[in-house]
Each structure stands twice: as C-alpha cells, then as structure tokens.
Amino acid sequence: MRRAGDTPRDASDWWRDATFYQVYVRSFADSDGDGVGDLDGIRDRLGYLELLGVDALWLTPFFRSPMADHGYDVADPRDVDPLFGDLDAFDRLVSEAHAHGIKITIDLVPNHTSDEHVWFTEALADPRARDRYIFRPGRGDGPPNNWVSVFGGSAWTQVAEPDGTPGPWYLHLFDVRQPDLNWEHPEVRADLEQTLRFWLARGVDGFRIDVAHGMAKPADLPDMDPRAGNTIGQHDLYDPRFDDDGVHDIHRLVRRVLDEYPGAMAVGEIWVTDNERLARYLRPDELHLGFNFRLVLAPFDAAELRTAIEASLATAAAAQAPPTWTLSNHDVAREVTRYGDGHQGEQRARAMALVELGLPGVVYLYNGEELGLPNVALPDWAIQDPKYFRSGGQDRGRDGCRVPLPWEGGEPPFGFSPGTSTWLPMPQDWAKLTVERQLEDADSTLSLYRHAIELRKSHAAFAGTELEWYGAPAGCFAYRRKGGGLVCVLNASDTAVPLPPGEILLASDALADGMLPPDTAVWLV
Numbered sequence: 001m002r003r004a005g006d007t008p009r010d011a012s013d014w015w016r017d018a019t020f021y022q023v024y025v026r027s028f029a030d031s032d033g034d035g036v037g038d039l040d041g042i043r044d045r046l047g048y049l050e051l052l053g054v055d056a057l058w059l060t061p062f063f064r065s066p067m068a069d070h071g072y073d074v075a076d077p078r079d080v081d082p083l084f085g086d087l088d089a090f091d092r093l094v095s096e097a098h099a100h101g102i103k104i105t106i107d108l109v110p111n112h113t114s115d116e117h118v119w120f121t122e123a124l125a126d127p128r129a130r131d132r133y134i135f136r137p138g139r140g141d142g143p144p145n146n147w148v149s150v151f152g153g154s155a156w157t158q159v160a161e162p163d164g165t166p167g168p169w170y171l172h173l174f175d176v177r178q179p180d181l182n183w184e185h186p187e188v189r190a191d192l193e194q195t196l197r198f199w200l201a202r203g204v205d206g207f208r209i210d211v212a213h214g215m216a217k218p219a220d221l222p223d224m225d226p227r228a229g230n231t232i233g234q235h236d237l238y239d240p241r242f243d244d245d246g247v248h249d250i251h252r253l254v255r256r257v258l259d260e261y262p263g264a265m266a267v268g269e270i271w272v273t274d275n276e277r278l279a280r281y282l283r284p285d286e287l288h289l290g291f292n293f294r295l296v297l298a299p300f301d302a303a304e305l306r307t308a309i310e311a312s313l314a315t316a317a318a319a320q321a322p323p324t325w326t327l328s329n330h331d332v333a334r335e336v337t338r339y340g341d342g343h344q345g346e347q348r349a350r351a352m353a354l355v356e357l358g359l360p361g362v363v364y365l366y367n368g369e370e371l372g373l374p375n376v377a378l379p380d381w382a383i384q385d386p387k388y389f390r391s392g393g394q395d396r397g398r399d400g401c402r403v404p405l406p407w408e409g410g411e412p413p414f415g416f417s418p419g420t421s422t423w424l425p426m427p428q429d430w431a432k433l434t435v436e437r438q439l440e441d442a443d444s445t446l447s448l449y450r451h452a453i454e455l456r457k458s459h460a461a462f463a464g465t466e467l468e469w470y471g472a473p474a475g476c477f478a479y480r481r482k483g484g485g486l487v488c489v490l491n492a493s494d495t496a497v498p499l500p501p502g503e504i505l506l507a508s509d510a511l512a513d514g515m516l517p518p519d520t521a522v523w524l525v
C-alpha cells in the first residue's frame with residue numbers, strides 16, 4: 001500500500017489562489033461516538049469537502065495534549081492525541097484527501113508547549129533544566145514584569161522548588177498551562193525543525209503557524225505600556241510581548257526547511273496591523289502567507305470594509321505575496337453574529353462571502369461558515385475555554401464559535417457523532433441548518449458557497465491579482481478585478497440601489513427590478 005508520505009507533493013505555487021478550509025478538529029465530525037471530532041471523522045467527510053470545492057484543509061492541533069487550551073497546549077508535537085486517533089489515522093487521512101484532490105496543512109504551535117511536555121516537567125523538577133523556557137526571579141514579591149496573559153491575569157506564574165521553597169516565575173502569554181519557550185535555546189530550534197520534517201515526511205502540504213508574531217522576546221523583558229492591554233491593533237502603544245524583531249530569524253529557519261520540500265507552504269497567524277511590519281513576515285525568505293485580520297476586525301460598513309481590503313492589498317503588494325482573506329476562525333465570533341445575528345446577520349454574512357471570494361489571493365473559510373452558523377450563547381456549565389476562567393467569567397470565551405457542525409437529521413447531535421452527547425451542546429434549532437437540508441436547497445448558504453467557490457475556480461472573470469474601485473452610492477462599494485473583469489458590488493446601506501450594467505454571475509440574495517437590496521452583494525461580468 002502507498003503510504004501518505006509517498007504521495008508526490010505538487011511543486012507549484014498551488015497556494016497562491018487557493019481556497020483553504022479550516023477544520024476545527026474537535027467540532028467537525030466524530031467517528032467513534034465520544035462526542036469529540038476526530039481524524040477518521042474528517043476522512044469520512046472528504047466527499048463533502050470535495051463537493052464544497054475547497055483546495056486544502058487547515059487542521060487545528062491534533063497532537064498529544066492535556067487539552068487545557070483544546071490542543072494549543074502541546075505535550076508531544078510528533079504524535080496524535082488518542083482523542084483524535086493515531087498516526088495511522090493521520091496517514092489514511094492525508095492519503096485519501098490527496099486522492100480527493102485536497103491538500104492537508106496542519107497547525108504548528110511553536111510559541112509555547114503544554115505544562116505536561118517532558119521539557120517542562122523536567123524544568124519543574126530540576127532548576128538546572130529550565131533554560132528551554134523563560135524563568136525569571138520576581139521583582140520584590142511580584143512577577144518579573146507587568147506583562148499580562150492574552151487570556152487575562154498576569155503572564156507569570158511562580159513555581160515552588162522541589163524542596164518546597166518559593167522559586168522563580170515562568171512566562172505564559174496564554175494559559176498557565178502553556179509555558180512560553182525560550183527561542184534562544186538551540187534545542188528549541190532543533191526540535192521545531194524535527195517536527196517540520198516529521199510531518200512533511202508524512203505528506204503534509206504545509207503549516208499554519210500559531211502566534212507567528214510571538215516566540216521571540218526582548219532580552220531584558222521590559223514592561224509593556226499598561227494601556228496596550230490586550231487590545232489587538234494598539235501598536236502605537238508599546239507592547240514588547242509580540243512582534244519582536246528576533247522573530248524573523250525563526251521564520252527564516254522554518255522557510256529553509258520548507259524550501260527542501262517543493263510545494264510546501266506556511267501561513268502565519270500574525271496579529272499585527274501595521275502594514276509595513278506585517279509585510280516583514282512575508283519577505284521571500286520567510287512565510288509564504290500571513291493572515292490579515294482586518295476583515296475580521298471591520299464592522300459591516302462599506303467604507304470600513306473598503307479600507308480593510310485596501311490595507312490588506314497594500315501589505316500583500318509591498319511583500320509581493322498574495323493577500324490572505326478570512327472572515328472568521330475558532331478564536332472570534334462567527335460573522336453571522338458579528339453582523340447582527342438573525343436574518344440580517346445571515347444576509348450580511350452571505351454578502352460578505354461574495355466580497356471575500358471575489359477578491360484576488362487566498363481565502364481561508366472556517367468550518368460551519370458555509371452553513372451560515374451563528375455563535376451559540378452557551379450556558380455557564382457548558383463553557384470550557386480557559387479565557388472564560390482566567391477572566392473570572394467576564395469574557396465568555398470562544399466556545400460559542402466552536403459548537404460541532406450539524407450534518408443531518410432533526411435532533412442533536414445531527415449526525416456529528418454516533419453517540420448522543422457532544423463536547424459542547426448543539427442547539428435544537430440547527431435542524432434547519434444541517435448540511436443535508438442545505439444541500440437540497442438551491443437558495444441555502446451552502447449552495448451559495450458551493451456556487452461561488454466553483455465560479456472562483458473556473459471562471460475567467462477571476463483572473464489577475466489587481467483591483468480597481470468604482471464610484472458607488474453612499475454605503476456601498478464596487479470593485480473590479482483588473483485582469484478578468486469580475487465586478488463585485490456590496491450594498492451595506494439601508495436602501496436598495498440600482499445595479500451597474502453587466503451580466504449577473506451570482507447574487508447573495510434575490511434581486512428584483514434591476515436593484516441591489518440592502519445587505520446584499522452581487523458578482524457581475
């Protein structure tokens with residue numbers, strides 16, 4: 001039998017205009033009935049993903065982990081957690097995905113490990129084995145500096161020495177169970193290289209790099225401007241936790257390895273809004289792609305969305321890399337909810353799907369977006385996100401966008417699992433949103449996505465990488481792909497506007513009398 005690793009990787013720049021689909025592994029499909037999604041569950045649904053038309057998957061972490069942050073706390077980066085399957089299941093998934101024409105990319109979590117990683121247990125047991133992490137003596141009775149954890153509270157936790165006396169503090173930019181690695185340590189670098197090669201040899205086509213703007217820290221760990229807090233995009237305020245210049249050396253290391261495997265790529269999770277600083281991550285010897293989160297951060301407002309698109313295009317052009325668009329992921333509220341929930345939220349999300357899929361470059365869809373799923377308001381007892389607990393319940397965390405996908409039938413778990421319960425409860429009213437129901441309905445959000453992805457892949461109007469903007473009525477915008485001529489018009493105002501001339505390729509909602517209704521987008525040629 002051919003092993004996954006024997007599958008020839010496509011040497012081209014396949015990722016330049018790819019449609020990626022993020023699989024939040026816990027929530028996509030459960031094959032064994034424990035209520036948590038797994039690798040065999042994904043394999044069972046490859047036919048669906050092929051029908052949807054996506055080119056590649058991004059799988060969130062499935063590595064050995066105590067799951068304090070649902071897998072972003074990795075205890076062994078070169079093994080599969082039994083919750084999700086085993087290495088054979090992974091090989092089967094890669095090989096069958098490739099047979100369906102779908103590439104597989106996986107998460108890489110280099111900023112931190114789990115507190116159950118062998119390096120950290122050694123570090124707790126032996127003060128001489130602490131160099132792979134960031135241990136420092138306290139300042140007076142308190143932590144070494146004023147850094148805060150992204151999940152709330154201090155970014156430092158004090159340890160007790162093996163003899164019970166108070167010891168130093170270790171840094172964790174995220175949960176207390178996610179100690180930050182010391183990237184000055186040669187073993188930390190060598191281990192990352194080993195991990196990259198391990199998965200590349202098993203046939204993966206690329207990586208998504210978690211906290212790609214983290215990892216390197218300034219040597220003297222200076223205090224942050226307390227006003228920087230955890231607000232994304234506050235780069236005018238001094239925040240030494242992220243985007244330290246030393247990070248680029250680490251990305252060069254990653255790139256050197258990937259360049260030995262033709263066709264392999266990396267995309268960085270880079271929460272940096274300054275265009276010039278973001279572009280640095282995309283230099284020719286660094287990452288192939290960088291998420292640009294401006295569309296996630298922008299409200300449903302034509303002027304703000306246009307600014308977000310222009311800024312993303314400018315960054316990409318400066319870096320000579322394709323822009324990378326996304327409307328949501330497992331860390332942010334789903335767009336239906338961000339845009340107001342209910343019918344209006346759904347309409348706006350459908351319109352934004354056309355805005356996004358009409359743009360040049362790379363698109364990352366988040367599983368369930370194609371079904372128009374909203375966030376779920378979960379009861380307190382169901383919440384699992386460490387963010388909720390570290391913020392003392394003030395931040396309800398990210399579970400609401402991670403509820404398992406509804407596949408078929410009229411009752412939870414809607415075919416997600418052969419068992420009866422799911423790791424997060426699924427709302428009864430998702431019966432109307434199942435894949436089964438939507439596949440039968442030509443007007444469903446799933447049908448819209450299928451149609452849009454198909455056109456994006458096959459229609460000549462999508463050629464070229466440049467955009468131009470047309471004048472448009474207040475509250476609207478219109479862009480045109482310079483190469484192929486696709487025109488996309490968004491009406492984010494509250495009145496219908498006349499459609500520009502052209503043949504309609506696809507609309508996010510019904511059009512009548514030559515008018516584009518509010519909260520609607522259209523593609524024309």
Ligand code: NOJ
Binds near residue numbers: 073210269331
């Ligand atoms: C970003 C990931 O997307 C998020 O889910 C995780 O909690 C943090 N990084 C820490 O790894």
